[in-house]
Amino acid sequence: xxxxxxxxxxxxxxxxxxxxVTDAKVYLKIGSPTIQLLPIAIPNLSADGEAAVIAxxxxxxxxxxxxxxxxLNILDKAIYPADxxxxxxxxxxxxxxxxxxxxxxxxxxxxxxxEGRSLTVDARLYDVTAGRQVMKSSNKRDAKELRKxxxxxxxxxxxxxxxxxxxxxxxxxxxxxVRGNKEIFTMDYDGEGVEAVTQNGxxxxxxxxxxxxxxxxxxxxxxxRSAVYIKEVRSGNDRRLSLPEGxxxxxxxxxxxxxxxxxxxxNGNADIYAVNRDGSDLTRLTDSWGLDVSPSWSPTGxxxxxxxxxxxxxxxxxxxxxxxxxxxxTFDGKYNASPSWSSKGDRIAFAGISDGKFEIFTIxxxxxxxxxxxxxxxxxxxxxxxPDGRFITFSSAKGGGIYIMRSDGTGxxxxxxxxxxxxxxxxxxxxxVP
Numbered sequence: 001x002x003x004x005x006x007x008x009x010x011x012x013x014x015x016x017x018x019x020x021v022t023d024a025k026v027y028l029k030i031g032s033p034t035i036q037l038l039p040i041a042i043p044n045l046s047a048d049g050e051a052a053v054i055a056x057x058x059x060x061x062x063x064x065x066x067x068x069x070x071x072l073n074i075l076d077k078a079i080y081p082a083d084x085x086x087x088x089x090x091x092x093x094x095x096x097x098x099x100x101x102x103x104x105x106x107x108x109x110x111x112x113x114x115e116g117r118s119l120t121v122d123a124r125l126y127d128v129t130a131g132r133q134v135m136k137s138s139n140k141r142d143a144k145e146l147r148k149x150x151x152x153x154x155x156x157x158x159x160x161x162x163x164x165x166x167x168x169x170x171x172x173x174x175x176x177x178v179r180g181n182k183e184i185f186t187m188d189y190d191g192e193g194v195e196a197v198t199q200n201g202x203x204x205x206x207x208x209x210x211x212x213x214x215x216x217x218x219x220x221x222x223x224x225r226s227a228v229y230i231k232e233v234r235s236g237n238d239r240r241l242s243l244p245e246g247x248x249x250x251x252x253x254x255x256x257x258x259x260x261x262x263x264x265x266x267n268g269n270a271d272i273y274a275v276n277r278d279g280s281d282l283t284r285l286t287d288s289w290g291l292d293v294s295p296s297w298s299p300t301g302x303x304x305x306x307x308x309x310x311x312x313x314x315x316x317x318x319x320x321x322x323x324x325x326x327x328x329x330t331f332d333g334k335y336n337a338s339p340s341w342s343s344k345g346d347r348i349a350f351a352g353i354s355d356g357k358f359e360i361f362t363i364x365x366x367x368x369x370x371x372x373x374x375x376x377x378x379x380x381x382x383x384x385x386x387p388d389g390r391f392i393t394f395s396s397a398k399g400g401g402i403y404i405m406r407s408d409g410t411g412x413x414x415x416x417x418x419x420x421x422x423x424x425x426x427x428x429x430x431x432x433v434p
Contacts (some may be wrong), residue, residue, distance in 0.1 A: 045109075047113070081102065133162055189427075241262070256301060285319065297321070336361075339385060
């Protein structure tokens with residue numbers, strides 16, 4: 001790590017890293033006042049001619065991403081000082097005193113250049129207090145990919161401020177009935193860039209990203225009965241997972257991307273099995289009189305959370321990945337479902353019935369620290385974590401769409417805008433952008 005980056009991280013430690021880690025250890029302090037948001041200024045990127053419109057859109061996306069992060073206080077542009085050297089990015093040419101005077105401790109500047117349809121965005125992040133540059137980025141792409149460029153820049157800014165890359169370049173898979181039947185789509189984390197994954201006119205549900213983002217598993221009735229399919233994202237190759245006769249009800253990828261936990265129902269009894277992604281080495285993990293469904297692997301791959309009604313009503317249980325050492329996790333509420341294990345391994349999100357409707361909760365893997373995140377007049381279901389464990393996506397009957405929120409329930413916003421109802425979100429992993 002270079003001296004410049006060390007200096008900034010040291011400066012930001014008391015403002016971002018320490019409060020955030022402290023708050024994560026005491027999850028129940030929702031919106032704790034001990035979290036100090038870092039004041040940051042994000043003036044519009046400079047550009048000439050046609051590129052000015054592009055620059056404005058890139059700036060807008062970066063600002064929206066950083067607002068979503070929940071760790072930054074983005075200062076109002078109305079108080080920004082006049083910048084006679086707006087296009088100048090060299091720290092030696094920047095007068096940091098006016099920015100420091102308005103309370104900014106970090107500053108983002110950049111410029112956009114267009115050559116035909118080629119878009120080049122140069123951006124910098126500065127530590128205003130120290131008067132130093134801490135990030136330098138140059139990205140050249142087709143102009144139609146301006147949002148992708150902006151998301152990548154926002155990811156880099158978060159990485160330089162916290163030590164961990166953001167999730168703004170990630171995508172969410174979901175189910176929508178916009179075409180009359182249930183098809184699977186993907187979108188950017190903020191709801192833009194919607195693309196169809198299935199277009200077979202049947203019922204397609206339960207999408208799940210492989211850990212490397214190369215494939216999406218899903219359940220479909222397109223061949224008459226429900227079966228698990230795996231679709232390769234780039235090639236479009238789509239194949240059915242070879243499983244024994246029975247009703248396939250869902251799948252969950254192991255962290256290594258080589259195994260899946262699948263649900264197979266025979267004679268009305270659903271159990272969980274583990275199987276290789278090529279359909280080989282099928283191993284039964286549960287064998288009870290009750291229904292065992294909705295598996296979710298821990299990030300270590302050593303445990304699986306799942307739902308079972310073996311105790312009389314649906315509750316969350318945890319077992320070793322071999323199927324042994326089964327123990328009950330949830331005891332509050334009469335119906336708990338859809339567990340999702342955080343990528344950090346510290347929390348499990350689930351949907352539970354409260355006051356006659358489903359709401360989103362999180363809990364520690366040892367059963368402590370139960371926390372309710374939503375309170376609505378309508379159902380909130382299917383929670384799934386972001387790759388960094390700081391956000392949760394879920395579907396809500398309120399508006400019939402996909403929402404995201406921070407892990408403490410704050411910052412909630414709807415991200416889908418297409419007609420019809422959207423459900424079953426699955427937050428994809430970070431992948432290298434080609």
